[in-house]
Amino acid sequence: MLALERHRQMLDLLKKHGSVRTTEVAKTLGVTEETVRRDFEKLEAEGMLMRSHGGAVRLETQRREFPVRERAAQNSGAKIQIARAAVAKISEGQTIFFDPSTTVQHLAEALPDIPLTVVTNSLQIANLLADKPAVHVVLLGGNLMSSSLSCTGWAAEQTLNLYRIDSAFVSCRGIDPERGLSEASEEQARLKHRVVEGAESVYLLADSSKSGVASSYFYSQNSAVDVWITNEKPSPALESALTAQGVRIELA
Structure with a gap:
């Protein structure tokens, strides 16, 4: 799977759930946890998500006061x-x-x-x-x-x-x-x-x-x-x- 496709699927999961675990994403996408962590690091640098211990969260999930x-x-x-x-x-x-x-x-x-x-x-x-x-x-x-x-x-x-x-x-x-x-x-x-x-x-x-x-x-x-x-x-x-x-x- 190409990196761009992985990133798209990761962001889709974040959009749906608000937060994801590294282990779960690795299993879903069929890649190693180390690959997921590197992808999270890249996406965080691009302002697309925020890394957390054990996973990642959607930025607006933590920054906005939701209804x-x-x-x-x-x-x-x-x-x-x-x-x-x-x-x-x-x-x-x-x-x-x-x-x-x-x-x-x-x-x-x-x-x-x-x-x-x-x-x-x-x-x-x-x-x-x-x-x-x-x-x-x-x-x-x-x-x-x-x-x-x-x-x-x-x-x-x-x-x-x-x-x-x-x-x-x-x-x-x-x-x-x-x-x-x-x-x-x-x-x-x-x-x-x-x-x-x-x-x-x-x-x-x-x-x-x-x-x-x-x-x-x-x-x-x-x-x-x-x-x-x-x-x-x-x-x-x-x-x-x-x-x-x-x-x-x-x-x-």
């Missing part, structure tokens, strides 16, 4: 798996924070109706929890972001200061081994920075497509994360870097 319905359809099985594992980290009487990510929305759906307080800036999560009378919901106000159906800005950040957060459950658009967690939106990054900075414990709920990826705005060092719950074991290099920074990795 919540579109994000919900991406890797939904892995997100549900991660959310179910995260339920075990929640206890009665806690005050916890839920970010507006689609993975955490699945956590809100799986959350049992127990006495606790959930602080969130997500309209969808607040709506999901409204059917659970034992759960006290605090909805942060502010500037409505239509893409994520969530509130950000000065008002949301100031309201957040009123609460002591026992555990924060957050996701991200990318996990860089050196620079940390990132988001596609500056507004979401600012709020998440405040959340992570003030929470007693931080649980990162992120599927394997986020591994080794850097989006537009970094909001936290990896060392601020206590536990990363994911669906697949990360690459040895990323696992080693995060473990050295004090992150415990748990597979759902």
Whole structure:
């Protein structure tokens, strides 16, 4: 197969899935993993994709704030798996924070109706929890972001200061081994920075497509994360870097 044809098929796979694994592409195209890695390097230099640990991601997948319905359809099985594992980290009487990510929305759906307080800036999560009378919901106000159906800005950040957060459950658009967690939106990054900075414990709920990826705005060092719950074991290099920074990795 000619290189140009390989590149076209790789970009088609990225367009369809948003992210691909080196091993899977090699198997699909019938070439070696080393060939795929060289092709990824060339395509990255041309601005066609971004390499990640173990694969590659479509650039706009990490740089844009996609509508919540579109994000919900991406890797939904892995997100549900991660959310179910995260339920075990929640206890009665806690005050916890839920970010507006689609993975955490699945956590809100799986959350049992127990006495606790959930602080969130997500309209969808607040709506999901409204059917659970034992759960006290605090909805942060502010500037409505239509893409994520969530509130950000000065008002949301100031309201957040009123609460002591026992555990924060957050996701991200990318996990860089050196620079940390990132988001596609500056507004979401600012709020998440405040959340992570003030929470007693931080649980990162992120599927394997986020591994080794850097989006537009970094909001936290990896060392601020206590536990990363994911669906697949990360690459040895990323696992080693995060473990050295004090992150415990748990597979759902």
